Amino acid sequence: xxxxxxxxxxxxxxxxxxxxxxxxxxxxxxxxxxxSFYDEIAxxxxxxxxxxHGGDVIILTVGPKDAQKELREGLAKGAxxxxxxxDENWGQRDARSTAKVIAREVQRLGASLVLxxxxxxxxxxxxxxxxxxxxxxxxxxxDVIELTLNGERGVAKRESDTGIETLEFSLPAVISCQKxxxxxxxxxxxxxxxAKKKPIEEVPAGDEPNQAVxxxxxxxxxxxxxxxxxxxxxxxxxxxxxxxxxxxxx
Amino acid sequence: xxxxxVWIEHEAGAPKRSALEALGAACAVSKDVLAIVAGAxxxxxxxxxxxxxxxxxxxxxxxxxxxxxxxxxxxxxxxxAGAKAFLAASTSTGRDLAPRVAAHLDSNLFSDCTxxxxxxxxxxxxxxxxxxxxxxxxxxxxxxxxxTLRRNTFEPTTGGATAQVANRPASADFKAMLVDVAAKAGGxxxxxxxxxxxxxxxxxxxxxxxxxxxxxxxxxxxAAVGASRAVVDSGWRxxxxxxxxxxxxxxxxxxxxxxxxxxxxxxAGMKTAKVIVAINKDKDAPIFKIADYGIVGDAFEVLPALxxxxxxxxxxx
Numbered sequence: 001x002x003x004x005x006x007x008x009x010x011x012x013x014x015x016x017x018x019x020x021x022x023x024x025x026x027x028x029x030x031x032x033x034x035x036s037f038y039d040e041i042a043x044x045x046x047x048x049x050x051x052x053h054g055g056d057v058i059i060l061t062v063g064p065k066d067a068q069k070e071l072r073e074g075l076a077k078g079a080x081x082x083x084x085x086x087d088e089n090w091g092q093r094d095a096r097s098t099a100k101v102i103a104r105e106v107q108r109l110g111a112s113l114v115l116x117x118x119x120x121x122x123x124x125x126x127x128x129x130x131x132x133x134x135x136x137x138x139x140x141x142x143d144v145i146e147l148t149l150n151g152e153r154g155v156a157k158r159e160s161d162t163g164i165e166t167l168e169f170s171l172p173a174v175i176s177c178q179k180x181x182x183x184x185x186x187x188x189x190x191x192x193x194x195a196k197k198k199p200i201e202e203v204p205a206g207d208e209p210n211q212a213v214x215x216x217x218x219x220x221x222x223x224x225x226x227x228x229x230x231x232x233x234x235x236x237x238x239x240x241x242x243x244x245x246x247x248x249x250x
Numbered sequence: 251x252x253x254x255x256v257w258i259e260h261e262a263g264a265p266k267r268s269a270l271e272a273l274g275a276a277c278a279v280s281k282d283v284l285a286i287v288a289g290a291x292x293x294x295x296x297x298x299x300x301x302x303x304x305x306x307x308x309x310x311x312x313x314x315x316x317x318x319x320x321x322x323x324x325x326x327x328x329x330x331a332g333a334k335a336f337l338a339a340s341t342s343t344g345r346d347l348a349p350r351v352a353a354h355l356d357s358n359l360f361s362d363c364t365x366x367x368x369x370x371x372x373x374x375x376x377x378x379x380x381x382x383x384x385x386x387x388x389x390x391x392x393x394x395x396x397x398t399l400r401r402n403t404f405e406p407t408t409g410g411a412t413a414q415v416a417n418r419p420a421s422a423d424f425k426a427m428l429v430d431v432a433a434k435a436g437g438x439x440x441x442x443x444x445x446x447x448x449x450x451x452x453x454x455x456x457x458x459x460x461x462x463x464x465x466x467x468x469x470x471x472x473a474a475v476g477a478s479r480a481v482v483d484s485g486w487r488x489x490x491x492x493x494x495x496x497x498x499x500x501x502x503x504x505x506x507x508x509x510x511x512x513x514x515x516x517x518a519g520m521k522t523a524k525v526i527v528a529i530n531k532d533k534d535a536p537i538f539k540i541a542d543y544g545i546v547g548d549a550f551e552v553l554p555a556l557x558x559x560x561x562x563x564x565x566x567x
Binding site: 122243 | 321354362426470
């Protein structure tokens with residue numbers, strides 16, 4: 001079975017973004033990148049499935065050629081190969097056009113299981129996985145915290161607002177991975193050496209146009225600095241008074 | 251603005267508050283609002299939608315409990331109605347459904363929007379990027395503007411007329427099917443929907459002390475317990491409670507951060523709360539920079555006193 005794990009290059013969580021002069025994009029100066037947190041869980045889960053059931057793990061990214069760095073990490077952990085659908089302007093790509101590229105590549109690669117992170121921590125869309133499944137006419141379970149595969153079928157538990165839902169599904173399928181599914185491993189030295197020889201294929205992402213058009217970007221309003229109402233348990237009374245009288249939230 | 255379709259999530263015959271917020275958001279920008287309700291009891295819920303601003307409703311009853319079948323039916327209802335926009339609340343079900351519906355309609359999805367406004371003959375959305383570090387205003391060139399709406403952000407509408415209810419058969423084909431739901435103990439509120447969130451960080455010193463936060467949440471009655479990433483990574487609390495860039499983004503009326511220093515990744519997830527209270531031993535903790543009210547002090551001393559004060563307040567009614 002061919003398994004595709006999708007991985008996106010995103011700004012690190014420590015990034016304090018600045019708006020570029022055009023007012024419509026983020027200034028890339030000084031921004032550091034990393035693999036999106038949940039996508040690392042997808043890569044880990046793909047490798048575990050391969051270890052348990054056999055198969056071939058391909059990491060797929062829609063992004064710049066420089067994303068090799070993040071892909072090599074995944075290859076060092078045990079993935080077999082990687083594909084970059086090259087788009088140097090990947091940060092501007094909307095969820096729909098990203099899903100179209102991924103669906104096309106998944107079909108070309110002949111995969112029957114696609115793992116994505118629950119959400120990429122740059123645009124916070126949480127959309128590409130279920131969009132890919134819909135475009136391909138495949139099963140999809142989102143926010144998965146437990147996954148069991150059995151031949152052509154699978155069972156997934158997903159975390160909902162109100163509890164844990166269990167779904168049964170048929171393969172081929174797209175699974176979006178939530179924290180708790182699989183703790184990513186560290187790459188061993190042997191794996192890091194082996195990763196240098198593993199293939200990373202580059203294909204053009206294509207020019208499916210975006211539907212989303214940025215009208216403007218801004219930084220959120222700075223919260224005005226509040227005040228210390230007191231110290232220790234004695235401060236509870238003035239706090240309650242402020243919350244009732246001034247803020248009117250309780 | 252022309253017709254807007256709104257997905258109405260419901261439970262035991264009652265629409266969810268977040269669904270009525272989405273309906274209210276649609277009514278604020280359009281006079282032609284279609285409520286789409288599915289699942290057992292859909293007809294009953296659909297019949298109530300006129301009172302919340304809908305001008306028409308579709309009830310999709312029966313069918314398998316399948317996310318893919320549901321999306322196909324909802325997309326078909328949008329298409330048949332000629333809807334130019336599709337809205338759903340940003341609940342776990344809404345966030346699962348909306349991208350599938352958008353894909354069926356060959357449209358992009360705008361997730362977790364915090365504002366909707368009329369722009370030309372379309373809609374302009376406002377939504378956070380990078381967990382709220384950047385605010386984006388976006389237009390859509392797609393055939394249907396699909397969006398999920400952040401909870402506790404839009405106001406429901408009341409006092410509408412009666413909405414005409416049409417019935418639509420559910421499709422029988424499915425790929426994935428819901429077979430079991432294990433509800434959270436005691437019907438606890440999720441951090442992303444609760445109007446009050448009390449969160450604990452490393453300053454709580456260990457999982458055995460989180461009962462102090464549970465008790466405060468119980469005293470409020472409408473509060474949920476949240477946690478910082480450090481606490482979740484240490485295994486003290488389940489990841490479903492994590493607030494921050496790699497957890498949940500919340501916008502409650504009141505957010506109380508206890509023993510949380512205020513790392514950027516945490517602040518990103520909660521700084522749109524209406525009022526922020528910080529309780530921390532370290533008077534220089536970054537959390538005080540964004541808190542409206544701060545108490546410098548030991549959590550184990552402040553929390554029981556605060557819980558007691560809230561209980562007294564609630565007892566007074």
